[in-house]
Amino acid sequence: MSGTSISIVEVGPRDGFQPINEFIPTAQKAAFIDRLYEAGIRRMEATAFVSPRAVPQMADAPQLLEHCATKPGLDVQVLVPSRKQAERALAADARHLAFVLSVSPAHNQSNVLRSPRESVEDFRAIFAMLPPGARVRLNLATAFDCPFDGPVEPGETLELVEALASISSDAEFCLCDTTGRVTPDRVGDLFRGAQQRFPEIGRWAFHGHDTYGLGVANVLAAFQTGVGVIDSSFGGLGGCPFAPGATGNVATEDLVWTFAKMGVATGVDLERLLGAADMAATLPGACVGGRVRDALGAHSRRSENA
Amino acid sequence: MSGTSISIVEVGPRDGFQPINEFIPTAQKAAFIDRLYEAGIRRMEATAFVSPRAVPQMADAPQLLEHCATKPGLDVQVLVPSRKQAERALAADARHLAFVLSVSPAHNQSNVLRSPRESVEDFRAIFAMLPPGARVRLNLATAFDCPFDGPVEPGETLELVEALASISSDAEFCLCDTTGRVTPDRVGDLFRGAQQRFPEIGRWAFHGHDTYGLGVANVLAAFQTGVGVIDSSFGGLGGCPFAPGATGNVATEDLVWTFAKMGVATGVDLERLLGAADMAATLPGACVGGRVRDALGAHSRRSENA
Numbered sequence: 001m002s003g004t005s006i007s008i009v010e011v012g013p014r015d016g017f018q019p020i021n022e023f024i025p026t027a028q029k030a031a032f033i034d035r036l037y038e039a040g041i042r043r044m045e046a047t048a049f050v051s052p053r054a055v056p057q058m059a060d061a062p063q064l065l066e067h068c069a070t071k072p073g074l075d076v077q078v079l080v081p082s083r084k085q086a087e088r089a090l091a092a093d094a095r096h097l098a099f100v101l102s103v104s105p106a107h108n109q110s111n112v113l114r115s116p117r118e119s120v121e122d123f124r125a126i127f128a129m130l131p132p133g134a135r136v137r138l139n140l141a142t143a144f145d146c147p148f149d150g151p152v153e154p155g156e157t158l159e160l161v162e163a164l165a166s167i168s169s170d171a172e173f174c175l176c177d178t179t180g181r182v183t184p185d186r187v188g189d190l191f192r193g194a195q196q197r198f199p200e201i202g203r204w205a206f207h208g209h210d211t212y213g214l215g216v217a218n219v220l221a222a223f224q225t226g227v228g229v230i231d232s233s234f235g236g237l238g239g240c241p242f243a244p245g246a247t248g249n250v251a252t253e254d255l256v257w258t259f260a261k262m263g264v265a266t267g268v269d270l271e272r273l274l275g276a277a278d279m280a281a282t283l284p285g286a287c288v289g290g291r292v293r294d295a296l297g298a299h300s301r302r303s304e305n306a
Numbered sequence: 307m308s309g310t311s312i313s314i315v316e317v318g319p320r321d322g323f324q325p326i327n328e329f330i331p332t333a334q335k336a337a338f339i340d341r342l343y344e345a346g347i348r349r350m351e352a353t354a355f356v357s358p359r360a361v362p363q364m365a366d367a368p369q370l371l372e373h374c375a376t377k378p379g380l381d382v383q384v385l386v387p388s389r390k391q392a393e394r395a396l397a398a399d400a401r402h403l404a405f406v407l408s409v410s411p412a413h414n415q416s417n418v419l420r421s422p423r424e425s426v427e428d429f430r431a432i433f434a435m436l437p438p439g440a441r442v443r444l445n446l447a448t449a450f451d452c453p454f455d456g457p458v459e460p461g462e463t464l465e466l467v468e469a470l471a472s473i474s475s476d477a478e479f480c481l482c483d484t485t486g487r488v489t490p491d492r493v494g495d496l497f498r499g500a501q502q503r504f505p506e507i508g509r510w511a512f513h514g515h516d517t518y519g520l521g522v523a524n525v526l527a528a529f530q531t532g533v534g535v536i537d538s539s540f541g542g543l544g545g546c547p548f549a550p551g552a553t554g555n556v557a558t559e560d561l562v563w564t565f566a567k568m569g570v571a572t573g574v575d576l577e578r579l580l581g582a583a584d585m586a587a588t589l590p591g592a593c594v595g596g597r598v599r600d601a602l603g604a605h606s607r608r609s610e611n612a
Contacts, residue, residue: 180601181567182567183564184526185568210519210597211601212560212563212597212601213516213521213522213557213560213564213596213598213601214523214564216519216523217490217520217522217526220490251519254518254519257518258489258518258519258520261488262489262491262492290519291516291517291518291519292518295517295518295519
């Protein structure tokens with residue numbers, strides 16, 4: 001395994017809360033963000049700038065961004081699906097955008113209502129409008145597998161990476177397993193292939209789901225290729241409303257536990273994180289996952305040397 | 307990844323049923339064995355010869371062994387914890403014994419009421435009494451981690467392998483993660499170290515638990531080193547009664563699904579296996595696990611290309 005530290009991006013406040021129908025009061029969301037920060041989380045996808053009509057849960061994005069700005073050292077990224085929403089986010093003082101587009105045309109159409117090529121042009125416009133000091137990460141959904149069309153050819157993903165890298169290779173490129181159906185061998189192969197073909201891209205990330213129990217295995221496969229940034233969600237919250245059966249991101253606590261056992265630093269305190277995850281599990285409509293929370297709850301958390 | 311096929315040892319009828327308090331009628335156990343066989347399972351830990359007073363659930367071992375003998379091509383192994391029980395098993399026509407002993411003295415004492423050295427002497431006696439055509443596999447419990455003493459040093463495990471290999475290197479050596487707390491890096495390291503140090507041992511196997519969500523990841527780490535035999539339990543049934551919190555073997559269906567995606571043949575039909583697992587989930591007192599059963603149940607099993 002490579003590296004002695006890993007950067008975890010806590011995506012629960014966005015990817016985890018988004019599919020929950022009942023509106024979580026802004027103060028409660030802010031309290032979750034506080035607990036995650038107190039647990040040592042220093043990078044977070046805190047919210048999304050999307051149509052409040054389409055996703056009412058994310059309607060309080062500006063307020064949450066303002067809340068996050070009070071936390072020293074917290075790198076706050078916000079999801080944006082379009083040029084218009086990127087403008088909204090930047091106007092609200094967002095300085096780290098996560099622009100999402102899908103490799104699969106069918107998924108991109110469902111998710112952001114345009115073709116991948118149109119999304120690439122959106123990225124070109126967004127990149128051009130970035131103020132000094134602002135950054136963008138690219139979330140390539142269905143980089144491995146599409147809920148509608150099944151397995152995605154590596155060549156298709158690499159072609160999209162190429163189009164985006166021709167606009168900016170400074171962005172962080174996050175390859176996302178949207179369905180949770182990819183296996184570690186393919187995760188490793190695609191990252192190795194991508195790193196070899198695009199040496200100009202310096203930052204890679206992986207985002208996976210644990211739907212079929214491969215969440216941690218896939219993260220480790222990415223880590224083994226040198227990927228240093230991993231998305232995960234506390235309590236295993238999450239799932240994509242447009243990917244049927246994708247019932248949860250890989251759980252942050254599963255990663256923190258695993259990496260600790262491997263001697264890889266995450267900077268996150270497991271006990272405090274578990275406290276936040278336990279709290280999340282009580283949210284009405286929350287779809288929780290992961291294994292470590294149950295395993296440590298089964299006997300005594302306090303006696304566990306994580 | 308190495309190899310284009312893998313041999314799965316279905317241990318549910320032993321490891322999965324054993325911790326269930328309420329006696330499962332022998333005919334029902336036989337029906338499970340039938341369904342697993344019909345799903346393509348060709349190697350099974352079907353029962354255990356242990357004290358019927360200590361483990362009443364396994365009291366029907368001779369009858370189940372007789373039932374299994376009617377199935378062409380089924381390799382039936384039975385767990386034995388001592389010389390005395392090995393004698394009982396052989397008298398009942400068992401021809402494939404799985405002798406269990408622990409690397410950790412504390413666990414061996416709890417599990418089989420003797421020291422590891424005494425267990426090694428038991429193996430010497432068992433090996434000497436094997437009739438022609440009979441085989442033995444060695445289950446080295448706590449090969450990585452002990453529920454009582456925590457992490458086990460690789461040197462301790464290798465020392466026990468050495469003592470056993472000096473009696474017979476023809477046995478299959480199964481390194482068991484009893485607690486589910488080992489990580490894939492350590493699984494890979496130990497198997498590589500063992501294979502290098504004991505080239506005379508031709509058959510290695512891995513037995514893991516999914517308690518912390520690392521079941522499949524650990525199996526793949528073993529597979530990557532060339533291990534060709536993997537234990538698993540349908541429905542993720544199982545757990546060790548003497549390992550608190552070890553709440554389930556890696557689920558056979560999770561492995562069958564994963565290996566199919568990787569193009570590695572298991573010989574097992576996923577649909578039929580899921581049928582057996584669904585049936586197991588209805589057993590009173592059953593502790594089920596795994597992810598694939600839920601994931602495929604969540605939408606339509608029939609539409610899934612495993």
